[in-house]
Amino acid sequence: MTRLRQLVVGRARSPRDPHVFTSLSLIALFAWVGLGSDGLSSSCYGPEEAFRVLHDYPGLGIFVALASAVTVFIICASYSQIIELFPAGGGGYVVASKLLAPGLGMISGCALILDYVLTIAISIASGADAIFSFLPKDLMGYKMHAAVGAILLLSVMNMRGVRESVTVLAPIFMVFLVTHVLIVLYSVFDPSTQVLGIVSDVRDDVQRCSSTLGLGGMLVLILRAYSMGAGTYTGLEAVSNGLPVLREPRVRTAKRVMIYMAISLSFIVLGLIVSYMLYHLRPVEGKTLNAVLIERIAQDWTPELVRPFIIVTLFSEAALLFVAAQTGFVGGPQVLSNMALDRWMPTRFMLLSDRLVTQNGILLMGTAAVATILLTGGSVHLLVTLYGIFVFISFVLSQAGMVKYCLTHRDNTPLWRKRLLVNGFALVINTFLLVSLVIFKFFSGGWITLLVVIGMVLLSLSIKRHYRQTAKLLRRLDSLVQATEATANLSAEQESPAAPVHDPNAKTAVFLVNGFNGLGLHTLFGVIRHFGNTFKNFVFIHVGVIDAGNFKGASEVEKLQAHVQQEVQRYVTYMQSQGYYAEGYSSICADVVTELADMAPRIVEKYPQAVFFGGQLVFPKESFFSRWLHNYIVFAVQRRFHHQGIPFLILPIRV
Numbered sequence: 148m149t150r151l152r153q154l155v156v157g158r159a160r161s162p163r164d165p166h167v168f169t170s171l172s173l174i175a176l177f178a179w180v181g182l183g184s185d186g187l188s189s190s191c192y193g194p195e196e197a198f199r200v201l202h203d204y205p206g207l208g209i210f211v212a213l214a215s216a217v218t219v220f221i222i223c224a225s226y227s228q229i230i231e232l233f234p235a236g237g238g239g240y241v242v243a244s245k246l247l248a249p250g251l252g253m254i255s256g257c258a259l260i261l262d263y264v265l266t267i268a269i270s271i272a273s274g275a276d277a278i279f280s281f282l283p284k285d286l287m288g289y290k291m292h293a294a295v296g297a298i299l300l301l302s303v304m305n306m307r308g309v310r311e312s313v314t315v316l317a318p319i320f321m322v323f324l325v326t327h328v329l330i331v332l333y334s335v336f337d338p339s340t341q342v343l344g345i346v347s348d349v350r351d352d353v354q355r356c357s358s359t360l361g362l363g364g365m366l367v368l369i370l371r372a373y374s375m376g377a378g379t380y381t382g383l384e385a386v387s388n389g390l391p392v393l394r395e396p397r398v399r400t401a402k403r404v405m406i407y408m409a410i411s412l413s414f415i416v417l418g419l420i421v422s423y424m425l426y427h428l429r430p431v432e433g434k435t436l437n438a439v440l441i442e443r444i445a446q447d448w449t450p451e452l453v454r455p456f457i458i459v460t461l462f463s464e465a466a467l468l469f470v471a472a473q474t475g476f477v478g479g480p481q482v483l484s485n486m487a488l489d490r491w492m493p494t495r496f497m498l499l500s501d502r503l504v505t506q507n508g509i510l511l512m513g514t515a516a517v518a519t520i521l522l523t524g525g526s527v528h529l530l531v532t533l534y535g536i537f538v539f540i541s542f543v544l545s546q547a548g549m550v551k552y553c554l555t556h557r558d559n560t561p562l563w564r565k566r567l568l569v570n571g572f573a574l575v576i577n578t579f580l581l582v583s584l585v586i587f588k589f590f591s592g593g594w595i596t597l598l599v600v601i602g603m604v605l606l607s608l609s610i611k612r613h614y615r616q617t618a619k620l621l622r623r624l625d626s627l628v629q630a631t632e633a634t635a636n637l638s639a640e641q642e643s644p645a646a647p648v649h650d651p652n653a654k655t656a657v658f659l660v661n662g663f664n665g666l667g668l669h670t671l672f673g674v675i676r677h678f679g680n681t682f683k684n685f686v687f688i689h690v691g692v693i694d695a696g697n698f699k700g701a702s703e704v705e706k707l708q709a710h711v712q713q714e715v716q717r718y719v720t721y722m723q724s725q726g727y728y729a730e731g732y733s734s735i736c737a738d739v740v741t742e743l744a745d746m747a748p749r750i751v752e753k754y755p756q757a758v759f760f761g762g763q764l765v766f767p768k769e770s771f772f773s774r775w776l777h778n779y780i781v782f783a784v785q786r787r788f789h790h791q792g793i794p795f796l797i798l799p800i801r802v
Contacts, residue, residue, distance in 0.1 A: 156307055157311075159738070160501065160503045162735060163704070168395075168701060169394070170310070171308060171310060172310070172392060172393055173313060173400075175393075175394075175400050175404050178386065178389070178393055178394075178400065179320075180473075181309060181392075182385040182386050182404060182408075183386075183411070184316070185266055185385060185474035185475070186380070186382035186385070186474075187320070187412055187471075188467045188470070188471035189412075189471075190415040191464050193215075193376045193378045193379030193380075194215070194376060194416050194420050194436075195435060197211050197375055197420070198423050198436065199375075199430060200368070200371055201368065204356045204368065205348070205423065205428075206348040206349040206350075206424065207356065207365070208420045208424050209424065211369060211372045211376065212420035212421060215376055215416050216416060216417045218380060219379070219380065219383070219416070220409050221572055222383050222573055222577070223383060224573075225545075225570050226238075226384060226386065226405060227401075227402050228569065228570065230387050230401045230402060230405070233245070234390065235391070236387065236389065236390030237390075237481075237485045238259065238384050238387035238478075239259055239384060239388075239542070239545040240259060240485055240541075241485060242545045242548045243541075243545060244489070246548030246551055247548045251544055252489075252544075253491045253604065254540065254544065254604055255540065255541045255544040255545065256485070256486045257607060258537040258600055259384070259478070260479055261537045261603065262537035262541070263474070263475035263479035264512060264519060265530065266382070266475040266534075267301075267472040267479075267513070270469065270472040270475070271298055271469060272526070272527050273465075273527050274294075274297070274465050275291075275293050277468065278462075281458070281462070290525065291525050294525055295520065297469055297472075298517050298520070302476070302509055305473075305477075305509045306504060307504075308503075308504055309392050309476075310392075312473060316469075319467055319470050320470055322466075326456075326459060327419075328415075330418075330422065330444060331414070331418030332418075334425050334440075335421070340426065345424055345425065348424065353365070371583070374583035374587065377539065377584055378535050379412070379416055380538075382471070382474055383412075384478075385477065385478045386404050386405055388478040388482055389481055391481060392481075419440070423440065426443050428440060428443065437461075441456075441461065442457060472516075475516070476509055476512055480505040480508025480512060483511065484496055484505050484694075486607070487695075488695065490614035492610060493610065493775060494777075494778070495778055497694045497695040498694050499737040500737060501741070503698065503737060532591050532593065533592055536581070536593060539580050540581065542577040543577050543581055546571075546577055549570040549574075550567065550571050550574055613776055620766070621664075621665065624800070625665045626665070627665045627668040627672070628668065634721075647683070647726055647728040648728070650683060654683055654756045654758070655684035655686060655756055656678075656684070656686070656760060657688065657747075657750055657759045658670060658671060658687050658760050658761075659688050659690075659759065660688070660689050660715065660718060661690075662714045663717040663718060666764070667687075667762070669798075669800050670761065670800065671718070673798045673800075674798070683728065684754060685718075685728070685729040686750060686757070687731045687732070688733075688746060688750075689715040689732075689734075690733070690736060690739050690746075691707045691734070691735040692739055708735050711735060712731075715732070715733045716731055732746060739780055740784055743784055744787045744788070747793050748793075757793075758794045758795075759794065760795075761781040761784060761795065761796075763781050763782070763798070765800060765801045767801075781797055782797070
């Protein structure tokens, strides 16, 4: 199984490798692919959704196109400011938590996680629809199998590492970008189209619409079309969430990616709507407007060019939708890990695998996306109805936090008026879009979205309450720390005891500790109480866990290493003050069980009479919920040690 896992996922990475951060991080170009594909793929359906609303007044599309392009730049500019203010990443969750309130940050985080699940689901479902439209109808029954298989494949690729997955998907992204830029440019410069004729078309449709619906009715129609194309802006927040995977200097890299995203998405969206207008396109049953546009452009070409171009372009659209799911696999686990650090989510979501990726988060996102596709039957129409509301909840809270920051820190914020204008404008736009989406989609399925958000918020509150109660229980054990340090200081002031004789063949107690705390000391004193003077040597092992909270650079890893060494030395110093021989071992890793299994045989070789001890908290009420929120890693260590023939005892610690 180990060999199979290494073949599929890859060999373990060493966190001590000075080049590991470079090998894991993304340069701006690859980050554009991995984090910008969701936004760019929205041009496959966002402009069409907006254009369809206009019905008999396609000339009004120019106003929607310009408004959409401006909105893209405003949101990107706002998130560039968020990136500057929060260079460690976290996006909407961190912004709302730090600048508004932790509870609002939790709501923003829940909305983002759900949005990323739907990003994966709708991208894969849409891509499957597009791919199977090229295949014989007899194969349509395998569409769901293909969608689930695609999610599983992306999950495995991301467990290998973000950079590896993005490298594979980059060619698809570039083919889509090149073909669609060519489509827009050809539409504008095609002699059969009259670019200047758009002016007269717009003027005629404005006059007809205003005379039929009135000026207010025309404005409502434009705003409704603009809001129905709101899916265009989903994915623009991904860079601020995915900052930890970017190449140093991260802020500069992230801002460059935001520029790439703003220019590419606004150009494609504006260009596609203008192209619809130039060719006077109308919806065709069973085809997307993009497909109609491509066929219209290529109809006068030579037969040798028409079919290959149509196939490559439409296939790139379909394939990019699969690539867009990558954004969910990058952003979702990052939000989960940030919320886990603040105890809104189970702490296991901040742990890293031996490939130094947030594997639990990746698995959760993939599993949730598969469940979503199965529950909805892969219906893109239903998924689109649910999609969009989640991300605008986060947008609104993020912009509100930035507006508050600009107002409260205007004395020490350069160009605060400019920043306030950008964030304020973004807040107004996103609030309008959120309210519009809720109103227009509520009775067609939007109410499900709100119920799911409320359910996840309640779950997060329950998790937070459990961890808060656990912290209160653990504080009762911390009184041992003060008492132990007082005893050690008193012993130091008195005459120092004679140095103990080091006898490696004597009985040795080896303790697994996770810091100089009440849990470790309770285990130590429990062994002394139960076994008396049986043990002459005391060995302490502290393995520091590298998780999403401290795996942010070589300096953070070095700090963790120094902290682990300091903590284990406190045990050694205390036992030496009591006249016992003691020594400590420390290490840092992502997989504690494997690291301990590697260290233990070396200690047993040095101390043949060693017995290993670990403490396990016993809660007043055990339940599935409490077992799910705690990793109970000591039992996994015990199983591994017993397999190696190493004695290991677990001491229960009731709190």
